[in-house]
Amino acid sequence: MSAERNRQLLTQWYTALEEGDWQTISDMHAEDVVYYMVGTTPVSGKLEGKAECLGEMINKKLLGQLVADEVRFSQKWRIMCVDEHGGVGVMQGGGPTLSGDLYHQTYCEIFRFKDDKIQELHAFFDTALVERCLFGNPLQQAREQPQRPFDF
Secondary structure: OOHHHHHHHHHHHHHHHHHOOHHHHHHOEEEEEEEEEOOOOOOOEEEEOHHHHHHHHHHHHHHHHEOHHHOEEEEEEEEEEEOOOEEEEEEEEEEEEOOOOEEEEEEEEEEEEEOOEEEEEEEEEOHHHHHHHHHOOOOOOOOOOOOOOOOO
């Protein structure tokens, strides 16, 4: 595929996340998609197949912990680079959790596309935030926001 087509697919992905269009997100995945999620959290590791990636991980472990009608992923996003194989993007977004916390995450995602579908997704994110907000496992000592927070 061309770099321009991959840019279009990434734009479609981040726009669908921004709008909460889960049907479009689902349709963008290959049946044999593989997710590689950073860290050692309950959402980390290698996930294989559309059912495991979307059903088990996204719907149950991620969205299942959030107030569904108030979550807005992709509140801010940018495509960092694309080529004929895929692309890289960063985004920030989230919303309130069922436990009353605020899950506002920053993601870096590396995509590989095949036949206009997501074949692989490598996701990098704040694992301490996942543990605290989504799974009730706080750090032993809370940390303050850095004086110069990450921005893109």
